Amino acid sequence: MTLGYEELLIVGFGNVGRSLAKLIAFKQEYIREKYGIDLRIIGLVDSKGAVVKPGGLTASEILKLVETPRSSLRLQKPYGKTYSSIVDVYDEVEPTIHVELTPPNYDDGEPGLSHIIHAIKNHVDVVLANKAPLALYYDKIMSMAIASNVRVKYKATVMAGTPLLNLVLGLKGYEVEYVKGILNGTVNYILTEMHENLVTLEEALQKAQALGIAEPNPAIDLEGIDAAAKIVIIANTLGLNIKLQNVVRQSIYNISLQDIRSAIRKNRVLKQVAQVDFNKREAYVKLEEIPLENPLAKVNGTYNAVEIGTSINKIVVVGKGAGRIETAYTILDDIISIALEKRGYR
Amino acid sequence: MTLGYEELLIVGFGNVGRSLAKLIAFKQEYIREKYGIDLRIIGLVDSKGAVVKPGGLTASEILKLVETPRSSLRLQKPYGKTYSSIVDVYDEVEPTIHVELTPPNYDDGEPGLSHIIHAIKNHVDVVLANKAPLALYYDKIMSMAIASNVRVKYKATVMAGTPLLNLVLGLKGYEVEYVKGILNGTVNYILTEMHENLVTLEEALQKAQALGIAEPNPAIDLEGIDAAAKIVIIANTLGLNIKLQNVVRQSIYNISLQDIRSAIRKNRVLKQVAQVDFNKREAYVKLEEIPLENPLAKVNGTYNAVEIGTSINKIVVVGKGAGRIETAYTILDDIISIALEKRGYR
Known part of the structure; x- marks a missing residue:
């Protein structure tokens, strides 16, 4: 069965982001076979820059990137980019799923909140592990998502590892x-x-x-x-x-x-x-x-x-x-669920 | 919020069917307010006949019917009907959700199997509590459902009362x-x-x-x-x-x-x-x-x-x-979930 592909933008490249990227690199083949979905990482974003590759990074490119120092994506050749906001990244690539893994900020939910609002406005489905935007603005986010016909999944925010x-x-x-x-x-x-x-x-x-x-x-x-x-x-x-x-x-x-x-x-x-x-x-x-x-x-x-x-x-x-691996698996489930739901599967 | 209505055909009118009908009669108002969905029971079917009312039974009509003797729906005036197969019922009413509560038959899955196949062929979403058709023909049923773009939900078949x-x-x-x-x-x-x-x-x-x-x-x-x-x-x-x-x-x-x-x-x-x-x-x-x-x-x-x-x-x-009440609640969740999913909600 071949259903199609999803192009992922992963925003936040700390412990969980790296675990997720690695998991996808290792499981790409398995997911393609089992669910017919080709998961491509077309962008990774950290606090200082990004790596952007419209066709999708190869597994070996991903595995190299997860070993690089923190906040150094902009320095990684040949796809590293400096950027000043998420808007720059969206100017270069159009993901089908936005994965928001920035750290939670319980003062105002930023930068996660602006990121996911930008994704929703661009009609991009969202998966998030960052709890703060939801804990502060659940209603606002969900109303926007429904109005834009966008899926927002967030299973990893609670009991990561267990789909409560x-x-x-x-x-x-x-x-x-x-x-x-x-x-x-x-x-x-x-x-x-x-x-x-x-x-x-x-x-x-x-x-x-x-x-x-x-x-x-x-x-x-x-x-x-x-x-x-x-x-x-x-x-x-x-x-x-x-x-x-x-x-x-x-x-x-x-x-x-x-x-x-x-x-x-x-x-x-x-x-x-x-x-x-x-x-x-x-x-x-x-x-x-x-x-x-x-x-x-x-x-x-x-x-x-x-x-x-x-x-x-x-x-x-x-x-x-808890645990970065458990969280990564749960995010991966949300990604696969979105891909299947879009195509009428469950 | 008003999203619309769903017209239910409930097939099987024993303990669980009666509990479900009663639950819907009592919760119609609450569901309309909370989810914007108007749940209408347009048909009830037992082993010998049916009650069919295209506009939907009123709460007091439902509460009267749940007190009638077993297998006597055909005798209930003014909506009772004799019928020889599910095809007759579908000739009279077109439900949006088919609820299959016939008892499990582990020899060949009948009559549940034929009922849900008829629903799927008519592009009607299905909720079932009867385990036998799924235990015997899971693949067949799900392939048909996907091909017809129909939802089949069956949470009440396992750990009814607990959405495992x-x-x-x-x-x-x-x-x-x-x-x-x-x-x-x-x-x-x-x-x-x-x-x-x-x-x-x-x-x-x-x-x-x-x-x-x-x-x-x-x-x-x-x-x-x-x-x-x-x-x-x-x-x-x-x-x-x-x-x-x-x-x-x-x-x-x-x-x-x-x-x-x-x-x-x-x-x-x-x-x-x-x-x-x-x-x-x-x-x-x-x-x-x-x-x-x-x-x-x-x-x-x-x-x-x-x-x-x-x-x-x-x-x-x-x-x-287990328990007829728990099962009824779980079926109701499947019904509401289908209604919301169809409209882009979760």
Whole structure:
């Protein structure tokens, strides 16, 4: 079966962008055989420049580029280009799918927000892993997308590695009452370390940073902003228009070993829990002592878990929630899904 | 927002058909407000006749019909009709969505198979809860649907109440290695009873029948045919063309209390497990002693659980797997999803 090709512009060329480019280089053949879709990377963009090749980079060109230093795409011959904005890139190539992997900026969503608006205005389908534009402007983005008849997929923004949002999209017939989950792998890793080895927050954080699980600046995770962004995306996907700034958050910065010991004495585990309540129409991220018999209590390390309460059922989903490889696979699924949907397949 | 209307033909008017009709009667208003879709039931069909009303039945007409005796639709005035085949019904009304709820027949898939083929040939989108046509002829049905540009949705066939298949459809980027699960609520209820109360298979089955959990003829569940059909549907959804007749099945008929005690002594639980192995390209349904610490061991009663192993992740989904109400909600989601997708929404 041959269905056609998709031309990808990948914006953001850090860990996830490189993992994705590599994955596509390795799986191009397999995807062509299994789904009849020829995935071509026609452009890669980092913060200082881009590589642009209208016909699509070859697998060996991609594999060379993923080994180059950060922010050096403009220097890579023969396809490197300096550019001052995404408009320049679109002047040179016309992708069929725009993949937005810039880092999240929770102040104003930029530069991701402008990038995807530019893509939508150009009638280009969008896949994003950058949570900030959606957490801040879900409604605006989706309205624009519908008006322009453009698909926007964003499965990798929540529980990357586990297609939770697909399952959530299958709940339209239901009255969902709440969604509650452990959505931040970094914080969960730190809390698990504190519980299992009785180390302080500082020690656990240092270990997480040494392993590359926590960012050098971990505030977005530790202050609950990342978990809040994810619960906002889940809520909006289910039709509840909540904004990031309205999520009540509790930081984990002042957790002491005493808090951990106190939870243990009660046969409980201290977890960072993000929750949205659809009746009260509110969301929060807080620390909660969870009884050991609750499935969420057993979710450790970088695993995530979500419990969905509906009027007639309780659904629990557990799976990996982070990792550049997992994220790359999930983005790839969104890309393939767009390619198939456009052609009437599922 | 007003998007338009959908005209439903519901074929099969037993427990699930009645629950669905009632649910639509109660939720018509809510669905119109939330999704802009006006759902109209223009026909109901049972084994002996039909009720047909081209403009759509009113909520109070629906609520009266769900209280009528089995197989009596033809006698209900003023819209009752005798008919000899689905062709007669289609001669009178043209639905936009065909909902197929006839009971599964694992010999040849009939009458469900002919019904949905007729719908597809008439370019009518299909939602089905009847597993047999898919378990026997997945490829044929899907090829026809694609050729006719028709949507076929069937989320209620597996883990009704829990949209597992939506999550499965989000794994296209992944190498799925296996899917393994407890997929039959009736058998799981019986085995749970045997474990918790140390009763014989016969006693547990009688209790299940008294509660309406097991059918008067429970062979399809106890011989593993139902679980096999479900694992076949999961496998095919993930692109592995396996047929029901190729699934190796183990019946639970000869389980004794001794087997249960033996499992308990080993700190294990005896479960009916359905599994598909994507590397070996084979599927089976068998009895397995599962260690207590495995999440599948804790799934009791009519709950279902599925574990999905990919090259980079292990995903566990737990939720209700049976019940006429749960099934009706899941069918309703498929109906709304078709209505939204047709109009470019998701």
